[in-house]
Amino acid sequence: MAKGKQLRLTKRVVDAAEPGESRYVVWDSELSGFGIRIEVSGAKAFVIRYRAAGGGRTAPQRLVTVGKFGNLTVDEARKQAKVLLGGVAVGEDPGDERRAKRMEMKMNGLIDLYEEEGCYIQRGKRQGEPMKERTKTYTIARLRHHVVPLLGHKRVTEVGIPEIERFFRDVAAGKSRSDTKIGPRRRIVVRGGDGAARKVFRDLSAVFSFACRHGIVQNNPCEKAVVKKTDHQRTRFLTLDEVALLGAACDALEAEGVNIKALTIARLWALTGCRRQEIAELKWSEIDFERGLLTLDDTKTGKSIRPLAAAALEILQNISPIESSAFVFPADRGEGHFQGTKTIWPKIIKKAGLPGVTPHTLRHTLGATATSSGEALALTGAILGHASLRSTMIYAHVQHDPSRKAADRVGRKIAAALAGKLPISGRSRKTA
Secondary structure (H helix, E strand, C coil), rough: CCCEEEECCCCHHHHCCCCCCEEEEECCCCCCCCEECCCCHHHHHEEEEEEEECCCCCCCCEEEEEEEECCCCCCHHHHHHHHHHHHHHHHHHHHHHHHHHHCCHHHHHHHHHHHHHHHHHCCCCCCECCCCHHHHHHHHHHHHHHHHHHCCCCHHHHHHHHHHHHHHHHHHHCCCCCCEEECCCEEEEECCCCCHHHHHHHHHHHHHHHHHHCCCCCCCCCCCCCCCCCEEEEECCCCHHHHHHHHHHHHHHHHCCCCCHHHHHHHHHHEEEEEEHHHHCHHHHHHCCCCCCEEEECCEEEEEEEEECCHHHHEEEEEEEECCCCEECCCCCCCCCCHHHHHHHHHHHHHHHCCCCHHHHHHHHHHHHHHHHCCHHHHHHHHHHHCCHHHHHHHHHCCCHHHHHHHHHHHHHHHHHCCCCCCCCCCCCCCC
C-alpha cells in the first residue's frame, strides 16, 4: 500500500496495511482529516488531523488518536472522528481537552497509554525504534504485576518522590507478590524482591519520562528518588576450573542421552559469549563459515557482527542442517527454534555443582577471561557485540588481576630487601 495515499477506509483496507521502515498514515478519502496510523511494530490506531485555534494555515496542526484498531471498528472510529472534527469546526480543540483529561489520569490508565504509544527505545544507538516484542511483553508485564496493584489507583499527579520510594521498598519486601491461575496447568507467579524492584523501577522511570514528553506530568519523580538502583556486586563469572566442571557435566549428560541440541547450545554460549536467544534462535543465513563470523540480523543493539572462535566454528560445521528449517537448532515439534534449554540448563548446573549460574554468566565469563588474558577492551567488546566501549567497562576490573599478581611478586622482593632478608651486593650506596 502506498504511503500517503487516500482510500476509503474499510476493514479490508486496514487489514491490508503493512508496517514499513517508519510509521505512516493512510488517510480516508471520504472524511477529510480521518486516517489510520500504522506503526513499525504493526500496531494500528485511528487518528484525526486538524488545525487548532480556529484553523488557518498558520495555526498549529495536531494529530489526535481516536482509538486502536481492534478496540474500535472502522465505522465506529469514523463516527467518533466526525464528532471530534465537528467540534473543531466550532472552535473546540480535542488535543487540549485530551491533555486536560490526561492530567487527571490514574496510574493504571498511564500504563495502558504507555503500552499503546510509549514502548520505544529512549536512548542509545536504537533511540526511537520500537521495543522488541519480547522486551515489550516483559516490560508491560512487570508494570502490571507490580505498579498496578500498588499504585494503579492513584492519580498520576499524586505520585511523587515519597510514593516512588515507598513503592520500591514494597516491591522489594514482596508486597506485590501474587499467584494467579490463568488456565489448565498455567499460572502467573509474581514474587517481588530486590531484583524485581530494581527492574520495575527502571520501567516506571521510562513511563514517567514518556508522561513528561507528552505533558501529562511536569517531572519524573524517579530521577530524584533515593533507592538502591544497582546491587553493586561484582559481575559473576566462572573460573577456568569451573568452566571445566561445566564441560564435564555436558559430556556426562550427553552420555546419558540428554537432548544434544540443548548441550550444543550451552557449549556455544560459553565459546561465543552470545546472549541466550542469539544462539537459540541462530539461523544458517547468519553464519559466515568462510570468514568465521556471525552476522546477527536482530540483536539487543541491532544488527551485529561477531568473530567466531575456531572451536565454535567447528561445532557449527558438524551440525547437519534440516532442509525444512532456517534455524540451526529447530524445534523438535512444529516450526520455530528449539526451546528445551529451559528444562535442561538446571540439570547441567546441578551436575556441575554450580548453583545460581545462568546462561548469561557464560557471557560474563568470556568477557572476564578475555580481559584477564590481556585482550584490549575494544577487542573484548567486538567479541561480545557491545555497541559501545562503555558496556565492556564492567570487565575493566578483571584485567587488573594479572597486574596485581605481578605487583605482589615485585613487592615481595622489595619488602624482603627492606627487611634485610636479601643478600647485599658488594657495591654500596654512596652517602652524602
